[in-house]
Amino acid sequence: MRSIYPVLRYPxxxxxxxxxxxxxxxxxxxxxxxxxxxxxxxxxxxxxxxxMLGTGPAPATRPADDDYRVYVAVDDIDGHHERARSAxxxxxxxxxxxxxxxxxxxxxxxxxxxxxxxxxxx
Numbered sequence: 001m002r003s004i005y006p007v008l009r010y011p012x013x014x015x016x017x018x019x020x021x022x023x024x025x026x027x028x029x030x031x032x033x034x035x036x037x038x039x040x041x042x043x044x045x046x047x048x049x050x051x052m053l054g055t056g057p058a059p060a061t062r063p064a065d066d067d068y069r070v071y072v073a074v075d076d077i078d079g080h081h082e083r084a085r086s087a088x089x090x091x092x093x094x095x096x097x098x099x100x101x102x103x104x105x106x107x108x109x110x111x112x113x114x115x116x117x118x119x120x121x122x
Contacts (some may be wrong), residue, residue, distance in 0.1 A: 002048075005051065007051070007052045008051060010055065013055040013056075016109065017042055019052070022087045023088065023089045023107075025074075025080065025083065026046050027045045028043065030043050047073065069114040070113070071119060073119065074118070075119065077095050078103075081105045088110070090108040093110050098118070104118035104119070
């Protein structure tokens with residue numbers, strides 16, 4: 001059973017869900033919209049991980065590359081990177097090898113949130 005669930009807010013949660021699905025390979029578990037059709041709560045999965053998201057105000061400033069980010073463990077970094085790049089993700093750092101044996105890359109989504117992907121599994 002999971003104990004930690006990152007919760008993210010996006011100005012347009014519907015568009016964010018589509019981007020996270022197409023660019024990063026997330027699967028949609030559930031989406032709950034209000035009477036106005038705005039996404040109030042959604043759950044997206046990747047592997048055995050789960051994030052929650054909903055509609056909320058845009059960040060006041062664009063996060064710096066070392067600010068808050070979500071790390072997602074993936075098996076094929078180069079393939080995942082190409083998928084994200086092709087879908088329009090801003091690549092902050094292309095694939096690289098770390099000194100602890102992981103292969104990683106860093107991307108920014110359209111709302112400015114930074115995502116790290118790597119082969120390292122804590």
